[in-house]
Amino acid sequence: MSAQPDQRMLVAEDISRHFEGMHAVDGVSLAVPRGKITGLIGPNGAGKSTFMAVVAGTLPASSGTIRFEGEDITRLPTYTRARRGLVRTFQLPSEFARLTVLENLLVAAPHHRGDSLFGALMGKRYWLKDEETLVDEARGLLKRFGMSAKESDYAGLMSGGQKRLLEIMRALMLHPRCLLLDEPMSGVHPRVVEQIQYYLQSLRADGLTILMVEHELHLVEQLCDSVFVMAQGKLIGSGTMASLRRQREIVDAYLVG
Amino acid sequence: MNTYYAANLLIYAGVDIIAVLALNLQFGVSGIVNFSFIVFQAAGAYAAAVLSMPPHTAADYSFQVYFGGYQLPFPIPWIGGALAGGVLAIPVGLVVLRKLRSDYQAIALLVTSIIANTVINNARPFLNGAAGLALVPQPLQDQVDTNTDSYLYLYIALTAVCVGLVWFLAARIVNSPYGRTLRAMREHELAATALGKNPVALKMTMFMVGGAIAGLSGAILVGFLTVWAPSTWLYPETIILFAALIVGGRGNNLGAILGALLVPVGFEEVTRQLIRMNVGPPNVIPALEWVAIGLFILGFLWFRPEGVRPEPRHVFEGSPETELVENVGTA
Ligand SMILES: Nc1ncnc2c1ncn2[C@@H]1O[C@H](COP(=O)(O)OP(=O)(O)OP(=O)(O)O)[C@@H](O)[C@H]1O
């Protein structure tokens, strides 16, 4: 909210989403600054995932406006938002179970010559070069996240933590400009969490904007430049983690849930 | 007579292979439960018929009524049949595939199949109603005597060319990055959407491609049979094709071909042989055929849900994996 106009990559204005009278998200306005990692915290059922879904377009907003890079995207379908660089991950595993781990990553790649009916009918020679480049890129990611050995296994057979990693890697294959992560590190081994943390920081250094839902407050503290707090569908505070800790009512809302 | 019998078998095999390959693109690869598949085959057959027949006012044809009658030479009726299947997929797809949840799509398509059959069955002026169309001209019948063995060979060859063409197209789609995207959509549509894939466009495309191939299969069939009526495309025909695909292996083109040979061709053949051998009252055997097909499907779903030839796992060159594990069941 404090960001300068040109630094606001993503702006939500008065977003609401209700389910048959239940206000899961209730008039939330916030701005995500460019090139920063922004946290979104709050108790279970606060509406964080619903808010992320509305921003990504996987759920339509009941009311409100979403601007991405200054443009109103409220009516754009999810896939168009993704192609423009606004990419979300899911809180629950959403792997393509009967595709291999490597294929899961390749699917996400944008601008693949073979990824159209025309390209497919043209045959392998038409798209092989793209495929090879992308396989290399995907293998690079797998190596980074320590999953190289798993590339040919069905994604459905991965463990919960491995699926979380897959979720992040798949989103990165799209070269997003703004990444919406919904609890990317829940159930992940502490050492891998460290790696993800390190990797997210390097992505931030490269200019990626991240909005991240996370329950582990020490992670939020280490990673996030600023934090928004939601409870019962409403935005109840924002600022750095340190400043939020000093606010009694926010501590209450978060702890009481 | 014997040649005719063999030819009949081969042409049915070809038509069924083409149909199951199309169903594999839609259901096996893309996850569209097209319970109205047979309607697209019928559309192709009717289109090929009215494109090749003379107007219904013509001397020998006045016992039936139908629209069109353009007397167009081969291969226009076959191409027209494919186009009809593809074009019909547009309105059906737009109504069914855009908004409905995928389990409701299956039901909506089944209902579509029943409605279409009932309408054609009862609207006589359109395509001669329940009696159907007869005396449909055969391909090249002006150039070749159709009552010879060599015409049968020619027809088999034409069918084989179509099988080859469809196999080629299906293989290119299934083995491409586009096919991978279709499989991803089948596995988790919302996740695919969030990765920038447009599921409605993907499904519509496969609905039209599959519809066109189904239409071609209908055109081939009607050119051989020379008759076509609503009783030949009742919705259970779709179920048989699904059975073929489940038995053969969803997502695998080779499986689709095997399934086509095992179920529609195999079961029909066994039934016919049993009737010929007079093993029981003639109307009991066909009914038992349905029981047998049903049990066959259930058996496969229970014991080998991935089919005879499961969808292959794609291992890329340079993968650290050295030994190929045989297919792994769903987690
Ligand atoms: N599709 C839906 N239909 C009805 N109610 C829903 C739906 N999705 C979410 N809700 C409700 O909206 C509220 C907010 O849910 P949401 O998933 O956004 O919470 P959250 O903040 O992400 O919680 P958590 O930290 O547990 O993931 C919950 O009370 C939930 O029951």
Ligand SMILES: [Mg+2]
């Ligand atoms: Mg959540």
